[in-house]
Amino acid sequence: MMSWDSVYILKLSMEGITYEHEWVFAPLLWRFMYKLRVLINTIFQYEMNVYDITLCYFIINCVLLYQICQISKKIVELIIRNDYLKDVSIDSNTINLFTYLRPIGVISLICYSETPAQFFTFYGVYLHLSSFTKSKTFINSKVKYLLSGVMFSVAFGIRSNCLLMGILYLNDLFTLSRKRDKLLSLFTGGILFLSFIYLTYLPYFLYCPERGEWCNSTTKSLVSYLQVTRWNNGFLNYFTLNNIPNFIISLPTVLFIALMNVTLWNVKSVRGLVYISWVYLFTQVFFMNIQIITRVSSFLPITIIALSLGVYECEMKENKLVRVLNDSKFISIYLFGTFIWNFIQPMLFGAFLPPA
Template sequence: MLSIKEHPITRLFQTFILVKVSQLALVYFTPVQFDTSTQLLLRTSYQTSKEVYINSYNSVLKPFVGSIIDNIIEKLVVWDVVYFADLFVNEIKYEHQFVFCPLWWRLIKLVSKVNRTPTNFYQLFIVSLWMSNILHFASVLMIWKLTKTVFNQSLGKFFNKDRISITSGITYILSPGAGFLTSSYSENACAFLCFTGLYLREISMNYENFNLKNSKLSIKDWRCYLLSGIFFAISYGMRANTLLLGIVYLYDLYVFSIKNHSQKDSLWSIISGSFLFTSLLVSNIYTYTVFCTGDLSPVWCSNTIPSLFQYAQGNYWNNGFLSYWTSNNIPNFLFALPTISISMISFKFFLIEYPMLKLLPILLVNSAVLVGGIFFWNTQILTRITTFLPIINWTLSIMILNYDRQSYFVKGFLYYLIIWNIVHVTLFAAFLPPA
């Protein structure tokens, strides 16, 4: 698994294909769906689209295409994908739809227009599956590249950058996101943008003498630094939790202004962070103008901060402080427990055992995600929304490479990744929790 004799990208691609084929096989052989609402929706609203799509193939391929649609494609239209898939072919209608990752479904519409893809439900959904999985592999390549850059020669006494980078890529392929990263969720697009942004920030920084004793930090390439902010701003349109990446620029501003007294670098951090803030501002202004400028305005329009996203999260998904802390949600906390555990271990690794102060801003973002997931959100989503940060993969890779591989914890977590991928993909295809 950890040999790097062949080209790393080849190894990553082979592993990626093996995992994806295995996941799709699990979907295919999942016998029935527990929740039949999607099947009813597809039969009543898109049966004609299905027949048109199948009939577009010749008589030899029709049975094969029909089997793939029945046993794979339709089983992937579950949970939030139902909303995305509807928006691929229909205009946005309802209040809660405005919070569903607006850039993701618009990207699919844009790609379909460029390729002149017919506005057929099944055709567009298959395009979205291709896009999602291509972006998953692109994210694997970006975390590989980012890892090689972060764990450079100056840290060779702790890490072999080639081994840790390919191991991080492999663990990302086996991410706890599992079925979510194979279906048409926006997580893959979000991760690709975030990893690219983190990479651009990394290569823009001068880490001369930057360690626990002497934290000298400066910007050596302002163009890449500004581009990182643009990528983070775009990622916000894919998943709103990436707003927390603004912590990175707040950290930079603190170091540049308070510690280094550098006005120029402080200005760059403010400008880069403002891109992300602008994304937040534009999205809120847009929904406000849509809903709150007419005679009949929704109740949230009169709030002190009239945010549709904040209202929808509380009203439709029951998000709020400790609102998820009920006995019936104990299984959902257990689903997220491995992700929470490895995230917490990362603090010990990168601040005490393998001190890397330059990872502190990413650790701070990871902390904010954990606090939100444990105390405010639907906790089980941590298995997929943490995929926009590389911390879990770096921590696990270090455990594999630098610890005793026979230790119960390391072996247990590796078994967990494999078994959880099998279990979750099967549950996902059967339309069973976790969502």
């Protein structure tokens, strides 16, 4: 990743699109940096080189990681207020530890889409959670609710897997009691859906039908066509003997996310997030390249929420989560294992080995 996809993002940030396949990844991210580069050149008469762009991405990711910590803290406090009926202030150091020590590791700082997508997703989750009453039966702030859809749309423009956040609005459609709230969930989810339509079919309008090949596919989507024909995505396509090492590397992350989903099932505020996490996990394991789960899963706040609530329950002697997270030893083992992984991961990348 540090050697491969960073080059891709840097090239686009410097030169823009040359070949049609370059429409596939992070369309909003590199366009932002490209426009910033042009703006700086116009105002200051300074031509940013590749090292300047790399430094900008690094600084932006550092700032966003700090903001993600602050947002995560607010998310956890909202959940405790709504589901545990207590107003508490979570220790920032606890949240910071769970945010920084994750399987994504060093990738969170390089020139790629994971950290910006994570920021907008987490911000959208916070706006979504804070828009409800404590009982989560009514929408209390329509502005925050609508803005959550905007945040998820931006996240989708950076990473396509963030489209799954639309499941939140489907969940709201079936759980909210007032008709006007149901209509608002449809409208807000529609913002994300329109973003999907626009970004999916814009390349089609530019290249098709003269281009042929992917233009003639069923979905008319360049992204889905490349996933099937170039990355071998598809149901059980990755279940081959040569991919056993990739499954072994990914297994701890898969099992941990599954455990966190089970853990949070009874926490009403995050039921929609659990649905998203299960759908993502199923798709990643059975349809996609399994090894990328160590980085792509970072857009989900599930693990940070579950671990933080586990610490809270240990201190408050609550018992809403499954028992394993009420044991501080489990949390310590997770942190130690992730710490070791964060050293192994860059060495694998440096040797052009998975996870990629």
